[in-house]
Amino acid sequence: MILKAIVRDYTSSGVPVGSKALAAQLPMHVSSATVRNEMAALEELGLIAKTHSSSGRIPSVKGYRYYVDHLVQPDPIKANDIDIIKSSLEGQFLKIDEIIETSAKILSNLTSYTAFSLKPEHKQSRLSGFRLVPLGKRQVMAVLVTDNGDAESQTFNITTKITGDQLEAVVRLINDQLVGKPLDEVLSALKSEIPMQVANYLQQPEGFLKVFGDVLTKAAQERFYVGGRLNLLNFSDSNDVDELKSLYTLMDHSDDMADVLGQPSDHIQVKIGSEMTNDILKDYSLITATYDAGDHGKGVIALLGPTRMPYSRMIGLVGAFRQELAQRLIDYYRYFDQ
Amino acid sequence: MILKAIVRDYTSSGVPVGSKALAAQLPMHVSSATVRNEMAALEELGLIAKTHSSSGRIPSVKGYRYYVDHLVQPDPIKANDIDIIKSSLEGQFLKIDEIIETSAKILSNLTSYTAFSLKPEHKQSRLSGFRLVPLGKRQVMAVLVTDNGDAESQTFNITTKITGDQLEAVVRLINDQLVGKPLDEVLSALKSEIPMQVANYLQQPEGFLKVFGDVLTKAAQERFYVGGRLNLLNFSDSNDVDELKSLYTLMDHSDDMADVLGQPSDHIQVKIGSEMTNDILKDYSLITATYDAGDHGKGVIALLGPTRMPYSRMIGLVGAFRQELAQRLIDYYRYFDQ
DNA sequence: CTTAGCACTTGAGTAACTTGAGTGCTAAAA
DNA sequence: TTTTAGCACTCAAGTTACTCAAGTGCTAAG
Numbered sequence: 095m096i097l098k099a100i101v102r103d104y105t106s107s108g109v110p111v112g113s114k115a116l117a118a119q120l121p122m123h124v125s126s127a128t129v130r131n132e133m134a135a136l137e138e139l140g141l142i143a144k145t146h147s148s149s150g151r152i153p154s155v156k157g158y159r160y161y162v163d164h165l166v167q168p169d170p171i172k173a174n175d176i177d178i179i180k181s182s183l184e185g186q187f188l189k190i191d192e193i194i195e196t197s198a199k200i201l202s203n204l205t206s207y208t209a210f211s212l213k214p215e216h217k218q219s220r221l222s223g224f225r226l227v228p229l230g231k232r233q234v235m236a237v238l239v240t241d242n243g244d245a246e247s248q249t250f251n252i253t254t255k256i257t258g259d260q261l262e263a264v265v266r267l268i269n270d271q272l273v274g275k276p277l278d279e280v281l282s283a284l285k286s287e288i289p290m291q292v293a294n295y296l297q298q299p300e301g302f303l304k305v306f307g308d309v310l311t312k313a314a315q316e317r318f319y320v321g322g323r324l325n326l327l328n329f330s331d332s333n334d335v336d337e338l339k340s341l342y343t344l345m346d347h348s349d350d351m352a353d354v355l356g357q358p359s360d361h362i363q364v365k366i367g368s369e370m371t372n373d374i375l376k377d378y379s380l381i382t383a384t385y386d387a388g389d390h391g392k393g394v395i396a397l398l399g400p401t402r403m404p405y406s407r408m409i410g411l412v413g414a415f416r417q418e419l420a421q422r423l424i425d426y427y428r429y430f431d432q
Numbered sequence: 433m434i435l436k437a438i439v440r441d442y443t444s445s446g447v448p449v450g451s452k453a454l455a456a457q458l459p460m461h462v463s464s465a466t467v468r469n470e471m472a473a474l475e476e477l478g479l480i481a482k483t484h485s486s487s488g489r490i491p492s493v494k495g496y497r498y499y500v501d502h503l504v505q506p507d508p509i510k511a512n513d514i515d516i517i518k519s520s521l522e523g524q525f526l527k528i529d530e531i532i533e534t535s536a537k538i539l540s541n542l543t544s545y546t547a548f549s550l551k552p553e554h555k556q557s558r559l560s561g562f563r564l565v566p567l568g569k570r571q572v573m574a575v576l577v578t579d580n581g582d583a584e585s586q587t588f589n590i591t592t593k594i595t596g597d598q599l600e601a602v603v604r605l606i607n608d609q610l611v612g613k614p615l616d617e618v619l620s621a622l623k624s625e626i627p628m629q630v631a632n633y634l635q636q637p638e639g640f641l642k643v644f645g646d647v648l649t650k651a652a653q654e655r656f657y658v659g660g661r662l663n664l665l666n667f668s669d670s671n672d673v674d675e676l677k678s679l680y681t682l683m684d685h686s687d688d689m690a691d692v693l694g695q696p697s698d699h700i701q702v703k704i705g706s707e708m709t710n711d712i713l714k715d716y717s718l719i720t721a722t723y724d725a726g727d728h729g730k731g732v733i734a735l736l737g738p739t740r741m742p743y744s745r746m747i748g749l750v751g752a753f754r755q756e757l758a759q760r761l762i763d764y765y766r767y768f769d770q
Numbered sequence: 771c772t773t774a775g776c777a778c779t780t781g782a783g784t785a786a787c788t789t790g791a792g793t794g795c796t797a798a799a800a
Numbered sequence: 801t802t803t804t805a806g807c808a809c810t811c812a813a814g815t816t817a818c819t820c821a822a823g824t825g826c827t828a829a830g
Contacts (some may be wrong), residue, residue: 107690112792125804130793148793148810188588188643227565229577233586239567247573249583250526251654253767305526324680335665382736450823463773468824486779620814 095120097141101161103155105404108151119424137272155401158366158379162405169410175204179415183422190214191241197419202322204411207329207399209321210351214423215391219244219313220276224268224306226261234261236256238309238319238366240277242390246313250305252286256296263295264302277314284310316348317396330399331377340374358384358394362409377401383409385416387423395419433458435479439491439499443742446612448488455703477505485489495719495737500743507748508700513542517753521760528552530763533657533735535757542749545667546739547659548689548726552761554731557582557651558614562606563642564599572599576647578615580728584651588643594634601633602640615652616640622648635742654686656732667738669715678712696722696732698745700754715739733757 099119103111113126120129133151136142141157144150153161162382178237182200187193194213201209219240227235229249238245252261269286272280292299326341354372356365363382370380376409381397397412437457439555441449451464451471456469458621471489474480479495482488491499520538525531532551539547557578565573567587575585590599609626610618622645630637664679682688694703701720721733735750 110792114792126792127804127806130801131803134794144793146811148791148814150792186642188586188639188646222568225565227563227575228582229575230581233577233581235575235582235583237567237573239564239571243568243571243589245567245571245587247585248526251581290719299525301526306613308526310524324677327676333671338665339662371720437794448823452823464823465775466771469772472825482781482824486822487781607804 097136097153097157097161098165100133100142100151101137101165101222101331101405104152105402108146108402110145110152112150115122115150115364124382128163134247150401155367155369158405160371162364162366164410166406166409168413169407171410171414175411177416179418183418187426189315190423190426191319193419193422195321197415198319200321201395201397201412201415202325204415205399205406205408206322206325207397207403207408208323208325208345209395210318210398211321212353212388212394213317213353214393215242216431218276220274221272221280223273223369224265224290226265230297236305236309237282238306241311246309248305248309248312250301255298255303258400260295262300264292267291267295268306277310281314282311285350315350318348318351320345329403331400334361337374344372344374355382355394357394358382358392360384362412364405367416378379379403379405379410381405383412385398385418385420385423387427391425393419394425434467435474435491435495435499436503438471438474438489438590439496439743440482441502442490443740446740447485448490450488453488465537466585479753486539493705495606495745496739497707500702500704500747504744504747506594506751507745509748511687511750514752514756517756518705521756526734526763528761528764529655531757531760532731533659534575535753536657536659538659539733539735539750539753540663542753543629543735543746544660544663545735545741546661546663546683548656548693548732548734550654550656550693550732550738552723552725552731553580556614558612559610559618562603564603566596574643574647576651578646578651582651584647586643586647586650588639590639593636594640599634599640602630605633606644619648619652628739654690656686656689658683664736667688667740667741675712681711682710692718693720693732696720696730698722700750702743702747717743719743721750721754723758723761725758727763728761728765731757731761 099116100111103116103119113129117124117126130360133142136157137144137151137163137246140154142151142162143154144385146151156424160421179200182196183193194211198209198211201211219242221238222241223239225237226239229235232251233249234252235247235249237245239245254432271291272283275283284303289299289303296302323342323345328339331340332338342352350372354370354375356363356371365380365382367379370375370378376397377400378398379401382394383396384394386392395416397408397410398406433633438452440450440455441454451467455462455464455467471480474495474623475482475489478492479498480489481492483490499687517538520534521531528551532549536547539549557580559576560579561577563575563590565575567573570589571587572590573585573587575583577731609629610621613621616759622641627641629635630641634640638769659681661680664676668676668679669765670676682692692708694701694709703718703720705717706714708714713736715738716736717739719737720732721734722730722732733750733754737746
């Protein structure tokens with residue numbers, strides 16, 4: 095009970111919690127001396143710590159962990175918040191990506207933290223088609239479509255040396271050989287046998303291979319969206335510019351970020367400070383949750399805030415949000431799948 | 433001479449300049465008392481100012497202005513810098529946009545400030561074609577091409593209610609009526625007569641009109657690139673998070689940014705502190721320059737740094753950069769135009 | 771017109787002191 | 801055995817006083 099009160103007090107005030115203030119908050123009547131004894135015991139267990147020898151206590155990482163695992167009760171979400179989520183997701187979206195992107199925005203707005211969102215089950219997508227669309231005299235757009243409905247495109251210019259027939263032959267080659275394969279296999283094929291085969295049709299295949307590679311990498315990338323980047327400036331205690339820069343750089347690197355998010359699991363996960371793989375994040379906490387879009391797989395949303403965040407509210411919010419988002423996506427798919 | 437020395441000293445040290453230190457720097461032999469008299473005169477003219485009644489002097493905005501207009505000599509660019517520029521621009525680029533984007537990056541890296549780049553003469557482009565490319569069962573990609581070679585695309589899903597014939601008719605309508613018109617005219621047409629005409633072919637034209645509008649706005653947007661966003665954290669003196677946020681928000685708004693950049697002119701322009709239209713930028717300076725891509729018009733590069741920046745070096749750098757970039761673009765166009 | 775000299779100002783840094791919130795421990799009370 | 805009152809002790813943070821160095825403006829002499 096005391097640990098719970100300490101975490102709650104500290105996360106909302108940001109000031110180390112002393113025995114007297116704490117005694118006043120507790121539901122039963124106890125003196126500050128009693129609280130002091132209990133606090134000494136909690137410190138012995140490593141659940142709380144002092145900032146200096148005569149200071150109040152703050153929760154340690156271990157203390158937060160215990161709180162999150164055993165004590166926290168997710169706040170019931172406010173009607174107002176649910177209204178905001180619902181209305182923001184309500185609009186007419188042309189692509190799933192737009193929904194996922196706004197999701198990160200909504201979540202960051204609601205929390206004033208930084209939010210991440212990942213679309214459902216992106217990894218296992220397969221190549222379902224590649225084509226070149228002529229746009230002008232010398233301009234061509236390369237379009238790559240995957241079986242989960244993503245399309246990536248890239249325009250480029252061609253030199254006169256290549257004829258339309260040649261290009262068509264190459265496109266046919268790609269489609270014959272690679273359609274239906276998972277994108278990572280296509281990528282590795284592009285690094286091995288494909289160049290030689292393309293070389294049969296083109297004298298200088300580098301240009302084409304670069305375009306195809308580019309558009310393929312774009313499609314294969316675990317693309318995630320970040321909302322409320324700038325909020326980091328608010329909730330970060332650090333005044334060190336280099337540290338902020340590292341954080342922003344981390345957020346722009348999808349691979350590193352995927353590492354940080356870790357293996358998604360069905361319940362809401364909380365990673366606290368030094369529990370995170372990445373050292374730069376030692377003063378932050380991350381709440382991760384999957385959302386279930388039915389037949390279309392599962393996606394991930396995540397929330398990055400300071401270690402001293404009001405976990406009950408945030409966990410409640412993330413929990414509600416994952417549900418709303420899942421519902422919205424199922425609606426979306428129903429509308430177009432029919 | 434004294435003003436010049438003050439600006440040079442202050443921009444490199446960041447500390448108000450006193451009479452004694454200044455006297456030692458000057459080429460002829462004068463006492464500090466003489467310098468003090470001259471400084472009093474310069475202060476009278478409003479060219480320099482004190483931070484407190486017994487402090488050294490710093491240049492005022494007016495002082496910087498005079499310095500930039502009459503005293504500064506652009507530094508000759510270092511061989512090393514030009515190497516960096518040349519080699520960074522050397523690679524094989526598929527689109528002008530990539531060149532423009534890397535330009536902003538290079539310039540920000542060289543200066544540790546924040547750089548902006550705008551592609552040549554974007555405004556007057558005209559619609560040269562619109563088409564819909566079917567991708568899958570229900571997925572369509574809308575592609576809009578302009579006469580200066582830009583292509584914008586957007587994928588979207590269609591409901592069953594629309595047939596291929598209907599879509600074709602609409603595309604024909606768009607092309608017949610609007611090709612050849614400047615994008616802003618197309619935009620205004622989209623808000624007036626077009627919806628009615630499209631309604632002749634489609635029962636629910638909203639979806640299509642949204643897609644067309646989206647892709648059109650994207651193409652019409654004065655798209656500029658920002659390099660070295662994060663550098664702002666270094667060179668900004670402000671510790672005020674809200675101010676930083678406003679700055680970042682400003683940078684993400686192309687319209688506002690276009691205002692800030694102002695009318696481009698052929699020589700290198702410097703805007704100092706409060707000379708800028710936007711109040712948030714009062715502690716910053718902006719160096720703007722056009723680059724001339726021959727027949728393909730002129731573009732803009734700009735550099736945002738602290739008011740106390742080493743103008744001679746920065747002006748020299750921007751001057752050299754505009755030349756290199758112009759050359760690179762001319763090469764690029766020659767290669768593809770033939 | 772330049773310079774030496776001097777009284778004066780001010781921010782920045784440092785040391786000494788005060789204050790208040792908090793602790794641990796002991797011994798008495800429950 | 802647990803709780804509580806009491807008390808000596810600790811420490812960060814704030815305040816005050818003081819010193820120091822860099823700088824100024826002004827006057828009078830060169």
